[in-house]
Structure formats: structure tokens, C-alpha cells
Amino acid sequence: MLIVQKYGGTSVGNTDRIKNVAARVAKYRTQGDQVVVVVSAMSGVTDNLIKLAKEIMPLPNEREMDVLLATGEQQTIALTAMALHALNVPAVSLTGAQAGIVTDVVHTKARIHNITPKKVHELLKQGNVVIVAGFQGETPEGQITTLGRGGSDLTAIALAAALKANLCQIYTDVDGVYTADPRIVPTAKKLQEISYDEMLELASLGAKVMQSRSVEFAKKFGVVFEVRSSLNNNPGTIVKEETKSMEGVVVRGVSLDKNQAKVTLVGVPDKPGVAARIFKALGDAAVNVDMIVQNVSHGSPDKVGATDLSFTMDKPDLLKAQKVIDRLKKEIGLRDVITAEKIGKLSIVGVGMKSHTGVAGKLFETLAREGVNIDMISTSEIKISVVIDLAKGEAAMKAVHAAFIG
């Protein structure tokens, strides 16, 4: 079997941990598997390099940032190869460029264009474990690039696709994907499998297992991957295209995002272009707006219809959003602006919702029974999110988990 394994920064955080990684890789190889290992920079290394760069200038050139940061993963590949040698396992390291990972020229957040893993195939054929630097590639002109946050996952999944690997394992410091955060919901279960779409919704809901772009890439190229822990031998969660059997489960997971804030604009004039103006200004100020809910228009004193418009964003963006709104308030003619920080966004996710009715009703009923008031509602084909009082968030989550999952 050809397996691609990815180990994150914590899993290779010091030389002892690198030795552990090598031992795990060696075990698979002894079973007769061919193994390609993708590693991140040792935890702390990237941050330290960023610190050095900031000492030199606050906003360093992005091309040079890539030259600098790519060294972190390059160090790990060499050390990991050595750790395999220490176990008498033949191993060769490759930088992203050497592994044939070609990207566009958008430095610090490059996209993978194509992978020509000729060298990887050659080395595997010779009996080597191949260690590839995650998070990096090179442009067709030979410039070093990095792939941005979650880049090493992306390297692993893209390599698995290019190599037509039988298995892609993403090793991390959690056991897999859970039906809910086990620290909040003790009855949460590790999922054996989850669909790409469900994983994407959970990723965007703050379940910090993986970045959305890696899951999107896996979905696009049909790469089945497993999220599992580098600290034990438990099987993890398989992420793959949804199957008929998955649809039998209505709700795959429940999440609670405590890190959101809400702004309500009261009396937004009901004229074309007003909403566009507001959200363009917020976008220009780099406010990452999440949910948007607009109430039904109702009459206002000055004859022009007016609506109430609420939106949520990550809490740290609230200050920026307030500045933007203050600037626009008069210009647009808002009656009032109300902000709320003590909110939680509770979501249920499941591909089964597509074929099941009454899910929303059951959710609202469960919340009502808990005395939880619903502030905003937003739905997609496979997700329902509600904004509620933060203080009631965890109790609500437990109740919803119990109602849908058990």
C-alpha cells in the first residue's frame, strides 16, 4: 500500500518527537507499505523566524518571507530522514520544489498548480521512505513559495492525489473528528467517518481540526483521508465523499462557536445598494463577516421602507466593524446600532438533513425546552446555525447533542 502521512508542528516539536514519528513510519514500512511523510516546521520555529523578520521591518516582503519560512520545514525533513536512518530505514528528504510541487506566484499563500512527483516515485521504487517538506513549493520560474495556513495538510492531500496513494493520514494532536467538543459534551463520540461537506461545515464552524481549503482540495480530487492522533494508535476519522449510509444519520456533529460578536443595524433604508455599500466597506476594512440576517421590511416614519440588518463576525473584528459603521451611520441614515459580544453560534451539521424533514423544528423545540432564546437563524443544505445567549451556550449544546446524537 502507498500511504501519505502528514505530521504537524507539535508532532515534530523536538528531536524525541521526531524519533517517535520515525518509529511509527518504520512500523508501516515493516508491514510492507510504501510511505511518503509530509512534515511541518518544528513548533515554535516558524514563529521565531517571523519574529526575526519583524525585527527587521514591520511588513516584510512576501517573496523573502517565503524564502525565510520555507527553511523551517526543510530542517524537519532532514531531521526526520536522519531519525529513520537511525532505525536502519532508508529515507530521503525532499523540499517542496524537489518533490515537484509547482505553485502560482502568490507568495505566502500560493496555490498548488500541479505536482510532478517523478522524484518521489523514483525514490519510493528504490525502497526509500520519502520525506517531503509541507507548506512549500516553487513557481515555474524556480521561486520558493509557501502555501499559507494549513499548508502542510494541503501538501499531504495534494501529494496523495498526485501519487494516487491508497491512504492519506493526517496526524495531529486530537484523536479525530468528534460529534461535539468532548470538553463540553462528555457523551461526544469520535466519528468513524464524515463526508467532505460535513467536514467543511465543521471547519468553518471553528472545529479547528483542519483548514477548509485542504478539505476542499480533497473533495475536488476525491482524496480519502484519515484524521488521527500521533500520540496513540487509535483509528481516527475517515473523511470521504458522502455515501448512502451517511444519509441515515441526520446530524453528524454539533458545534458551538463562542468567538463571535454581532452588530445589528436598526432602520437601514430599504433602497437598492445600501447593503452592498455596508458590506463592501466592511470587506475593505478586512472584517470577516459570517452570518447575515435581514428582517422583513417594515414601515418607517419617513416613508422609505426600512429594515433591521444583523451580522456576525469573529470577536477580534468587532472594533474594526464598529469604526466602519460609525463612519457610515449618518451617510446611510441608520436609526441605531446595537452590538453584542456575549453570543454563541450553535450549529448542527449533517448530510442527512437533505433527506430528513423536521430537523429545524426539533432543534428549535429542544432549545425552547431549555429556555434558550434564538437570536438569529441561518441555514444551508446540510447545516442549521442559531445565534443564542453565550451564557446558555454549553447547556444548549448538551441538550441538542442529546436530542440528535445521544
Place this chain on the structure above:
Amino acid sequence: MLIVQKYGGTSVGNTDRIKNVAARVAKYRTQGDQVVVVVSAMSGVTDNLIKLAKEIMPLPNEREMDVLLATGEQQTIALTAMALHALNVPAVSLTGAQAGIVTDVVHTKARIHNITPKKVHELLKQGNVVIVAGFQGETPEGQITTLGRGGSDLTAIALAAALKANLCQIYTDVDGVYTADPRIVPTAKKLQEISYDEMLELASLGAKVMQSRSVEFAKKFGVVFEVRSSLNNNPGTIVKEETKSMEGVVVRGVSLDKNQAKVTLVGVPDKPGVAARIFKALGDAAVNVDMIVQNVSHGSPDKVGATDLSFTMDKPDLLKAQKVIDRLKKEIGLRDVITAEKIGKLSIVGVGMKSHTGVAGKLFETLAREGVNIDMISTSEIKISVVIDLAKGEAAMKAVHAAFIG
């Protein structure tokens, strides 16, 4: 003017020093010069990487060592480019591979095969300062290599040759090459110029300004270079092919190597192959033998002629040498083995010796006047070395410097 400047690990030891380097480079550029900067790893970085590797295994694979160590210089090039950007000077960093430095495949001590500095020329033409990672290159097959000790000097000199640079400056923490170590001889003067051959002799005599191989490379390709300090603006020492005027100076420099030890083998049978056996065994044990002196053969009790054979080596190698000799003692039939650690090797170097007579006589006379006994003598065309009592080394050096230089 096209200038290649090389800055060592101390000169780029922290971000403040990197900013200083950038300021100096910017000054040359403001004068209208084109500048190519070669940098080493920040001091401490390489040692730390070696430490990590040794934690994983005592004798790490050399290919992987190169992948690991090359990251040190790659970090410095990015940071140096940023520091130039901070001064509004356009600058682009290149790894050894990107700069077109092609080497053989002898990992950790690769030799430069050829340089195709197409990219460097292009970037210079566009008005950039080009920052090149010292100490590294790549094989024709795209493997990362490093050049071994003194590798960054070699990169600078080889680049200067390939680019046909007008000037090559080696910035270090000393002001240039001196007639003697100023800490021992207060009247020592900084040399304005010195020939390659003199510099080579001084390098091998422990004047630790530069490794011999970089000087040899410069001599071979006729690269004139200047050794100077990165801490001030003083002119340094120009190293170049010897000129007629150089021959007017009999002695360019005086050196004292206190780090040698001596072994004398008494009664070495005067048969063919005995010396070969001894020095092959020493070589196999990695004892780096320096001077060898064999006395005139004299009769011995057992009819076979016998000679006394003395050799010197670096002090740390003495123990290894003793072990080898102990093993051979009986086998070869040595009468006795005498070791001495309290010795110094005093040398005078100068191309002028070729055309001047009486230099040796004057040296011996000077030493005699100081009451210094001469233990061993070794000469080359442009050098005379004597082994003397370590206790009298510094006084002897002062006297010799006074007699020949002033």
C-alpha cells in the same frame, strides 16, 4: 563597478548586525555600484542545527546534513534582503542553487563545478542588490550540497570570478592581514597587499583569516580580493598575484603556531618502506602530520642503518599518534619514542625570499642572539619554519619581527 561582498556569521549574528550590513551595502549602491552580497548563517545557527542532528544520531547522513545546514544561510539571505528593503534598496535573495552554483556530489564538502550566474546578472540589470547564500550549491541532479569550512568565502570568490566582478571584499572581524599577530607583536602592521602564495602559507600556519581553499581558488582564477573589517571603514588587505614590487619585501609576515606537538622516533631502521608504513598508519588514524624531518642516517648496533625521524601535528592529534606509534613500535623495531608538547612553530613568509639570499642565516642568527635553540627546520620557496621551545616563542617572534619587518 560590480562588487561582491561577503559577510561572515559574526557580521550577521543578529538583526541589528544585519541592518548594519544593509547600511554598508546601501552606501556602495548609492555610489552607483552594483553589489552582490554573499552571507553566512547567523553565528550560532549552524552549531544549533548540528546539535539537533547529533541528538538524533551521532553520525548523521551527509546528504541530509546538507539539507539541514543549508537552511542557515537561506535564513540570512531573506533577512538581509528585508533589511535592504527597509532602506528602500531593491534586493532579491537567491539560494546557492538559484544563483547557479553547481557542485559535485561530495556532501558536506562539495567542490564548485561551475557557476551559471544568469539569474544574478538579470537581477543586477533590473537594479537589484542580489543576496546569495554562501556555503551552498546544488548538484546537476538538484541535490542540495554544502561546501565545508570556509565555504562562504569560496562562494564569494567563485561568484566574483564568474561575474567578472571588479572587486571582491571579504568582510570579517579583523582589519586585514597583519605582519604578525598584534596581540603578541605590538609593532605588527596591517599589510596593504599580500600575494596569494604568501596568504596561502600564512593560512596554513594558523593565521585564521581564511581557509587555504578559497585563496587557492582566487589564485587559480586570478580573483583579486580584499580582507577587511565589517566593524569599521578602514581599508583592508588586498590579496593578489605577486608583483615585482612585492619581491622587494623579503619577509611579509611572521607567525607562531602554539598548537603543535612533536613526536621523535629514535632508531628507525633505514629500510625502504618503513617511513611509508608509519605515515600511512598515521594517515589512516586521521592524524594530520605537518612537518617531517629525518636526520642523517647513522650506524646502529644491529648493522642495519637507523635514523631519527621527527614529525609535528596539531596538539589534539598527539594522543591518536601515540597510539599508532605504540602499535608499530615493536613491529618496526624503534629504539625509543619521545614526545614534546611544549613547542612552537615560528615561520617567516615572503615571496622576496626567492630572490634574496641569507634569509635563513639571518633568522638563525636572530634566534641565537635571543638564546633560542632550534629543534626542527623546514623550508619552502617562500617560507622558513623552525620548531622551538614554546616558552621562548613570543620573545623569539618579537625579535624576528623586529629583525625583518621593524
